[in-house]
Amino acid sequence: MNGAQALIRTLVDAGVDVCFANPGTSEMHFVAALDDVPEMRGVLTLFEGVATGAADGWARMTGRPAATLLHLGPGMGNGLANLHNARRGRTPMVNVVGDHGRSHKRLDAPLESDIDAVAGTVSGWVRRSLAPEDVAADAADAVAAAARGQIATLVLPADVSWSDGAAVADPPPPWSPPAPPEARVAEVASVLQSGEPTVVLLGGDVLASEDGQLAASAIAGATGARLLAETFPARIVRGAGLPDIGKLPYPPEVAIKALAGTRHLVLAGARSPVHFFAYPGVPGTPVPEDCTVHVLSEPGEDGVAALRALGEAAAPGAAPELLEASRPELPTGRLTPRGVSAVVGALLPERAIVVDEAITSGVGIAELTSGAPRHDWLALTGGAIGDGLPMAVGAAVACPDRPVLVLQADGSAMYTLQALWTMAREQLDVTVLLYDNASYAILQGELSRVGAAGGGERAGQLLDLGGPALDFVALATGMGVPATRAGTAEELAEQLGTALREPGPHLVQAVLRPAG
Amino acid sequence: MNGAQALIRTLVDAGVDVCFANPGTSEMHFVAALDDVPEMRGVLTLFEGVATGAADGWARMTGRPAATLLHLGPGMGNGLANLHNARRGRTPMVNVVGDHGRSHKRLDAPLESDIDAVAGTVSGWVRRSLAPEDVAADAADAVAAAARGQIATLVLPADVSWSDGAAVADPPPPWSPPAPPEARVAEVASVLQSGEPTVVLLGGDVLASEDGQLAASAIAGATGARLLAETFPARIVRGAGLPDIGKLPYPPEVAIKALAGTRHLVLAGARSPVHFFAYPGVPGTPVPEDCTVHVLSEPGEDGVAALRALGEAAAPGAAPELLEASRPELPTGRLTPRGVSAVVGALLPERAIVVDEAITSGVGIAELTSGAPRHDWLALTGGAIGDGLPMAVGAAVACPDRPVLVLQADGSAMYTLQALWTMAREQLDVTVLLYDNASYAILQGELSRVGAAGGGERAGQLLDLGGPALDFVALATGMGVPATRAGTAEELAEQLGTALREPGPHLVQAVLRPAG
Known part of the structure; x- marks a missing residue:
């Protein structure tokens, strides 16, 4: 079994069964191995930015890491912008970046470049597989790292891919986000009971979860806190039967207005908001100067569990406020x-x-x-x-x-x-x-x-x-x-x-x- | 005068009068300043890879650095593949990469990323302008660095661009490639006079120059050496009235055959050849094991002058062999x-x-x-x-x-x-x-x-x-x-x-x- 075969089999066993690919010469053995491991679905894209963005979308909907197959440093460069988006959205992803064979690295061939440096700017985990007998364990480690809401990049020299001596590795143990410390729930509960103007900013796992949104709505209804969603959520479930949660607006002047008068900002899965860009004479964040920021759950923690616990503490028995089904009328005439x-x-x-x-x-x-x-x-x-x-x-x-x-x-x-x-x-x-x-x-x-x-x-x-x-x-x-x-x-x-x-x-x- | 105005004026004064641009919010003052310095031509592209590739083509034809305008780390990422090509071709280029305002950097806004790390993988020169009074001198330094056949990347915080207090800087002094040491000419002349099988591999400035090619052809004709061109030249002037210089082939098996039996490989503006990729059981380079490699001129040195000097030493008065004008017949039928x-x-x-x-x-x-x-x-x-x-x-x-x-x-x-x-x-x-x-x-x-x-x-x-x-x-x-x-x-x-x-x-x- 060669490195490519062991790598792909290990990925599939770990639940990574789609690979969005833009292969080149150094990835030919990976491509050939797709016929040996038919459970892996290879999806061809015509540009690496499509591959990385597709992996982002796939992982947001499945909750599992998608794989990409990229061709050396320039291929990773082409995929970098959507890897940036994925990193910001905490999308789990495993990049397999083919590289020159080990003996070829020192020759400074035309496609030689510093893959590791480029990868490091978007990845929470980077490793270079240096032997066929290591590659499957490296892949399992990559999946484990990705599952924590980050990008894992495995650099795969062509000869590690084509050499025999590899064996399949066990999939990593399943991972669950940790619950936030209990003391935070008590702190936020006392803020909510203070009656001072409070906004609960929801993000990450909370917005992707119906339970999280229902718990937040019940808390808001019972305590008078306002709910807002982060401006650009990775995934938010919406529609009739769920609470109506408006997003913090993008334009800085509107965002500042949305948070004006807020004395407490409670973060549930969201980061403390900052403006997208700096503007002359405008502070960098819409959070008022006299507003205290409280973290209920950080991105990567179990924010849904934290909101459930908060509901029990601050609003026991409260019911969420839900949207009824409604549709706008179909408009007529000129398009706006x-x-x-x-x-x-x-x-x-x-x-x-x-x-x-x-x-x-x-x-x-x-x-x-x-x-x-x-x-x-x-x-x-x-x-x-x-x-x-x-x-x-x-x-x-x-x-x-x-x-x-x-x-x-x-x-x-x-x-x-x-x-x-x-x-x-x-x-x-x-x-x-x-x-x-x-x-x-x-x-x-x-x-x-x-x-x-x-x-x-x-x-x-x-x-x-x-x-x-x-x-x-x-x-x-x-x-x-x-x-x-x-x-x-x-x-x-x-x-x-x-x-x-x-x-x-x-x-x-x-x-x-x-x-x- | 704000930073953007001083920067653009300095670039124009230094001969950089085209900018291939994909601007975003952080580059809006640079864009606005184009109306203040009409000598700078802004050319809009719809993707950064077009901007960087266009700058590559522009610089190869003018010999002067082109400028690009890119939007933060992801914009540079999108342009990275063609910056890689430009780096490999020793194309002079100045990238201006807009970044967040200085006060915004610590806020880790959504578009924050490690621009400097990405830039470092393709640039011979990277600097971050940290004050409006420095930006023009930084731009002049960037042009000077680029003129040496490398990519210079200037990271420009938005507020350095929009703040007043900048002044135009003097253009850098003109730069000429250094002549190679004379001892090399003598060494190569004695190789050519040995009568042993010799290949002169031409690259870089030599192929871009009619004089360089003519000198090389005269030397080859007089000494029996064979001429080859590097496989992927940045620019080669060709056609009737010039020598017929074949390229070293791309496929490794063909390249190995092309150099088989060669005892001396003389490099004139070219690097010693290596295969594009590693292949199982194939050595990394087509250069025979018993072949000695001699450097007449390195990339970035004045290879044309070196060849002229070599001609005087090894083939005085020799004439080049020139191609006559000829055109193939127009073919008919099915396209091949x-x-x-x-x-x-x-x-x-x-x-x-x-x-x-x-x-x-x-x-x-x-x-x-x-x-x-x-x-x-x-x-x-x-x-x-x-x-x-x-x-x-x-x-x-x-x-x-x-x-x-x-x-x-x-x-x-x-x-x-x-x-x-x-x-x-x-x-x-x-x-x-x-x-x-x-x-x-x-x-x-x-x-x-x-x-x-x-x-x-x-x-x-x-x-x-x-x-x-x-x-x-x-x-x-x-x-x-x-x-x-x-x-x-x-x-x-x-x-x-x-x-x-x-x-x-x-x-x-x-x-x-x-x-x-």
């Missing part, structure tokens, strides 16, 4: 961002997985979908655009019986558009709603927000995607994904409805142009 | 890779710039274009695929009066296809010849070469681009580039001729499918 959100709210299917990279175009989307049938919502956790289409690939591979809807801004779509091809290759049930506003609209706002808006023509050209216009119908069909274009709300409703009903991938380009 | 090469050889315009990412499809291309009118040829220096289309963008921006032809393999094209949009936006005179063989054909060869070929179906699926077929005509037109598809040699000749004659970008998809 809010109209698109209403169409989504009206048509969102049961058990949908929504991948949200709408950026500025998702106006009112949270409100207009909150009473829709139960669904999961995956956000851009690290701010590195180009995670939407790839995450949809991974979510659809993870959950073949659930419809996936991607809310995808145009500028961001262009970073990893190759994901469409994998959707077609694997016939994934993904509907891409493509917001075409022909600009990096968020940067037009940011240019003004940072005080740099001079109205200069040459600056404006760097934020404009309109010349030439991107024809996403042509781009999607060129990769095998059927596509249509909607210019009115009626057209969008009809096309999106069809796309969501039919199996397989579809793209609907929603044309959002200023009137006149 | 060699037939495509013949069409290129028959139609290559005067003063063309050829960007070569043909990978396996460029069969016979060197031979069939060697007698064409004088042209420059840019190769994939670092093996990280996806440099072809972006380099063409940069070469066309650098040389607006010259036609650019990209020989582009399909699998590699998909890595940075967004370059087509910038070609359309800037109306660059680029013709993309897209080899559509619907596979990662090189990996099918490599699978066998590394001894991993089992004929497994699941392995084969990871090397196959055929399901669904990529429609590059749709993909190109979707980004504003007119495109056609050629299924026969006649169609290719007609379509390629039209594309080369007409200004602006065009794509021709050459369909290479096995017969039957």
Whole structure:
């Protein structure tokens, strides 16, 4: 048994049975070994950013680490942006990065680079397998490290992969997040009983769990605390029958307003909020200066258990407040961002997985979908655009019986558009709603927000995607994904409805142009 | 004057007057300052890999550093693969990577990452500008470092960019590569006079220079030494009236044969060759064990001067052997890779710039274009695929009066296809010849070469681009580039001729499918 075979068998035994791959020469034995271990599903992507983003989406939906197969340092570089997002979302992931054979390292061949340094910037665990007899145990260690909510990168020299002498390793023992110390529950309970203005900021595991949200809602109802969700959750379960939890807004001035007057901020699975960027004359965080921050559970701890314990202490017997089922009316006429959100709210299917990279175009989307049938919502956790289409690939591979809807801004779509091809290759049930506003609209706002808006023509050209216009119908069909274009709300409703009903991938380009 | 204004003015004064840009919020003041320094041309790309590859192409054609503008760590990650290629090609380049404002760094905002570590893996020079009064001098130092044939990365905190108190810095003094020590010339002259089998391997500055090639040819003719070019030169000037210098072949078994029997290998601007990858049972380098390697000039030294001095010492008065003008016949019938090469050889315009990412499809291309009118040829220096289309963008921006032809393999094209949009936006005179063989054909060869070929179906699926077929005509037109598809040699000749004659970008998809 060679190193590649032992590695793949060990991964499969440990529950890692999908590998999103962009192989090169140094990974050929890994590729060949896929025929020896048919339980491992290899999914080809045409660019590493698709592979890493897909692994992110797959792991968010399964809770298990996905694997990627990447080609040396440049391959890892191509995947780095979505690895960044995965790291920020605490996604478990195992990267297998092929490298030159051991004897070739010292020759400084053209593809030689410092893989370990690049890997270290996104990984909580990095190891280089230096012998075929070690590689399976290294893989098991990688899975164990990843399960703790981090990225594990295993660098695999080509000759370790192709050499015999390897043997399968036992899977790592299962891992559960630790419960937070009991003293925190008592501290937060006394804060809640103080009657002072309190916000409970939910994040991580709490938002992904119905039980966590129900416990939080009961506590809020009984104590008067307000609930907010972190701005960009990795996964949040939503819809009718669950509490209505608004997100802390992205724009700094709005976030500051949302927390104004708060005396206690309780963190349940969330980190203490900071603004995405620095702005001249604006403090770095929306937390008021006289607000005390209390940690109920840190990311990686069992926040659901902590909220249950808090409920027993601070709000015994209280009931959560739940949203009734509701859908917006289908809008008519010219398409606006809010109209698109209403169409989504009206048509969102049961058990949908929504991948949200709408950026500025998702106006009112949270409100207009909150009473829709139960669904999961995956956000851009690290701010590195180009995670939407790839995450949809991974979510659809993870959950073949659930419809996936991607809310995808145009500028961001262009970073990893190759994901469409994998959707077609694997016939994934993904509907891409493509917001075409022909600009990096968020940067037009940011240019003004940072005080740099001079109205200069040459600056404006760097934020404009309109010349030439991107024809996403042509781009999607060129990769095998059927596509249509909607210019009115009626057209969008009809096309999106069809796309969501039919199996397989579809793209609907929603044309959002200023009137006149 | 704020930091951004002083930085851009300093770059322009130092000869860096194009910036390939993918800006985000932290770069908004740099973008705004483009209206204050109109001599700086900002070229928008839709993905950072296009920006860095374009800068590579621009610098290879101008000899001056191009600038890129990238957005934090993930933006640099997206550009990393083509920075790797640029590093391997000794391309001068200045990256300006925006970062969070200084006060924001400690807050670990979502886009926080270790930019310096990522930058260090590809850069010969990395600095973080920590005050507006330093940024212009830092920029001048960056240009000076880049001019030595390396990548210089300047990390620019947003508030250093937006704060006043900056002033323009003087451009760095011009830099010339040092002449190699004279003792080397004498050593190599005595080798050449020994009469033992000798190969002179040319690379770097020597291949980019007509004078260097002429001197080398005269020496070879007079002494009996053989000339070879390094396998993937950054830039080689070619065509009728220049010597015929074959490249050291890529496949290890062929490279070993090409150097078999060589007793002396003289390096003129080239590094001592090693195989791209390790293969089971194959030595890492094609240099025979009993061959002595002599360095005439290292990369970064003045190899042309060294060859001139060597000519005076070893072959005074000798004349070079020059290629006569010749063109292949236009082929007919079914398209084959060699037939495509013949069409290129028959139609290559005067003063063309050829960007070569043909990978396996460029069969016979060197031979069939060697007698064409004088042209420059840019190769994939670092093996990280996806440099072809972006380099063409940069070469066309650098040389607006010259036609650019990209020989582009399909699998590699998909890595940075967004370059087509910038070609359309800037109306660059680029013709993309897209080899559509619907596979990662090189990996099918490599699978066998590394001894991993089992004929497994699941392995084969990871090397196959055929399901669904990529429609590059749709993909190109979707980004504003007119495109056609050629299924026969006649169609290719007609379509390629039209594309080369007409200004602006065009794509021709050459369909290479096995017969039957």
